[in-house]
Amino acid sequence: MFKRLPGDEARNLVSTTPDTAVVFRPAVVKTPVFVTLVIYGWRFVSALVRALWRHPIACAIPALLGVLWVLYGWQLAVSVLGFVVLVLLAFAFLARDCFARLVGWRLLAWWRLVWVYRRHWRAVMEVSGLAKRINGRVYMPRLLRVACDGWADRITVRMLGGQAVKDWTDRTDNLAQGFGAVSCRIGLIKGGRLLLTFPRSDPLASSIPALPIPDQPSVGPVEIGKQEDGRPLRLKVHGTHVLIAGATGAGKGSFLWDTIRGLLPAMRAGLAEVWALDPKLMELSFGRELFQGRYASDPADCADLLDEAVSVMQKRAARFAGLQRSHTPTVEDPFVLVLVDEVAFLTAYQPDKQLRQRVSAALATLATQGRSVGVGVMAALQDPRKEVVNIRNLFPDKIALRLDESEQVDMVLGDGARDRGALADHISPIPELGAGVAYMRLETSPEPVRVRAAYVSDDDIRQMVALFTEREEAA
Numbered sequence: 001m002f003k004r005l006p007g008d009e010a011r012n013l014v015s016t017t018p019d020t021a022v023v024f025r026p027a028v029v030k031t032p033v034f035v036t037l038v039i040y041g042w043r044f045v046s047a048l049v050r051a052l053w054r055h056p057i058a059c060a061i062p063a064l065l066g067v068l069w070v071l072y073g074w075q076l077a078v079s080v081l082g083f084v085v086l087v088l089l090a091f092a093f094l095a096r097d098c099f100a101r102l103v104g105w106r107l108l109a110w111w112r113l114v115w116v117y118r119r120h121w122r123a124v125m126e127v128s129g130l131a132k133r134i135n136g137r138v139y140m141p142r143l144l145r146v147a148c149d150g151w152a153d154r155i156t157v158r159m160l161g162g163q164a165v166k167d168w169t170d171r172t173d174n175l176a177q178g179f180g181a182v183s184c185r186i187g188l189i190k191g192g193r194l195l196l197t198f199p200r201s202d203p204l205a206s207s208i209p210a211l212p213i214p215d216q217p218s219v220g221p222v223e224i225g226k227q228e229d230g231r232p233l234r235l236k237v238h239g240t241h242v243l244i245a246g247a248t249g250a251g252k253g254s255f256l257w258d259t260i261r262g263l264l265p266a267m268r269a270g271l272a273e274v275w276a277l278d279p280k281l282m283e284l285s286f287g288r289e290l291f292q293g294r295y296a297s298d299p300a301d302c303a304d305l306l307d308e309a310v311s312v313m314q315k316r317a318a319r320f321a322g323l324q325r326s327h328t329p330t331v332e333d334p335f336v337l338v339l340v341d342e343v344a345f346l347t348a349y350q351p352d353k354q355l356r357q358r359v360s361a362a363l364a365t366l367a368t369q370g371r372s373v374g375v376g377v378m379a380a381l382q383d384p385r386k387e388v389v390n391i392r393n394l395f396p397d398k399i400a401l402r403l404d405e406s407e408q409v410d411m412v413l414g415d416g417a418r419d420r421g422a423l424a425d426h427i428s429p430i431p432e433l434g435a436g437v438a439y440m441r442l443e444t445s446p447e448p449v450r451v452r453a454a455y456v457s458d459d460d461i462r463q464m465v466a467l468f469t470e471r472e473e474a475a
């Protein structure tokens with residue numbers, strides 16, 4: 001009647017409920033010492049073979065030193081050890097990157113595995129509720145591998161059978177706190193295996209000054225800042241459309257101006273044009289000479305400019321039909337980037353219904369047909385609740401800067417983005433710490449990437465205008 005499950009604490013089980021007359025004391029079968037020794041012996045041998053297989057060099061060095069010690073005495077073993085350390089130091093000094101890749105990060109990964117992850121694994125899993133205790137037996141997710149690079153620790157984990165990725169994404173705060181990291185990201189590698197990323201440092205903690213204007217004309221991807229692992233952030237603008245959302249003061253302007261800055265050589269060469277719609281009359285008016293008359297702030301003028309972009313797009317599509325399927329920028333057919341600073345002013349907040357419909361139709365037409373003929377849209381938005389649900393799907397690439405509420409993150413970046421670690425509602429409202437910081441979700445990768453755009457100051461914009469008008473005068 002009573003089924004004994006593995007791990008039942010049978011010795012202590014004397015009664016099922018208090019005050020019951022039934023006392024249940026099952027027989028305890030003692031494991032013979034011999035069997036216990038065989039099990040421990042087997043575990044030791046398999047761990048040794050695994051270590052030799054996985055880390056042959058790390059095992060060979062102490063084994064060799066041990067052999068030298070036994071055969072020739074400790075003096076020779078210590079001398080060889082000293083020599084190996086010197087060689088490693090020289091290697092580190094002369095070829096830092098190569099040393100880090102081949103030795104440094106592996107040593108650090110081993111140290112972090114032993115000192116941080118394995119040491120705290122059991123406690124963190126139990127406290128966060130990711131380990132399961134069933135009938136007295138503890139089922140623990142398995143820590144498979146730790147790898148390090150200059151920015152983060154990446155931990156490969158095997159989930160418990162029956163666990164869902166969401167069980168882990170709901171506990172990112174517990175995991176980060178448990179392992180002493182500032183944050184934790186979770187990605188699915190393949191069935192049952194997860195990659196947990198724990199950053200050790202934050203290259204985005206301080207603001208990034210405006211990047212140098214590129215030497216070569218190019219329509220992108222344009223370098224506009226840094227990714228959280230310290231690599232450059234290159235934003236694709238040609239062949240896509242980009243939606244940028246962020247609360248007031250989040251730094252949306254940086255993304256717009258960084259993009260213009262990166263395109264400036266192409267604009268000077270006549271290979272790119274930026275058309276600016278600035279209904280708030282603040283952000284883009286500062287450098288309006290760059291837009292060569294393609295600048296509008298009044299809603300009716302904005303609608304006209306959008307219609308003009310649609311007409312350019314349609315004429316190109318008619319000419320390209322049957323001849324080419326993608327756009328290569330030329331002086332005759334430059335890449336046209338339509339920048340809209342606060343798109344909700346032209347759509348959601350626009351009281352004139354006819355104008356609103358005209359703008360929405362033109363934006364939808366550009367966003368659905370523009371990219372293959374070299375017309376792109378980059379739209380910024382303050383309040384994602386107002387309009388984003390209608391237009392979000394028109395934009396393959398999305399950027400969420402600081403947002404006021406957690407629900408807005410998925411509204412901008414798409415379902416599940418916040419669960420995958422896009423904590424845009426946690427970005428600091430202090431400009432030095434959080435302005436320009438964002439999570440990007442690109443068409444090509446569902447994983448959100450944390451980034452920071454460089455800050456383009458008023459002086460930088462003046463310099464850009466001067467450089468651009470210099471070319472105009474020379475022409």
Ligand SMILES: Nc1ncnc2c1ncn2[C@@H]1O[C@H](COP(=O)(O)OP(=O)(O)OP(=O)(O)O)[C@@H](O)[C@H]1O
Nearest residue numbers: 207248249250251252253254431435436453454455
């Ligand atoms: N990339 C950045 N790095 C550091 N600080 C920045 C960055 N971008 C903006 N800031 C700071 O944040 C302030 C607000 O930036 P900005 O006006 O671009 O925000 P916004 O999102 O466009 O706001 P709004 O929607 O109100 O126009 C700037 O005055 C500047 O001090």
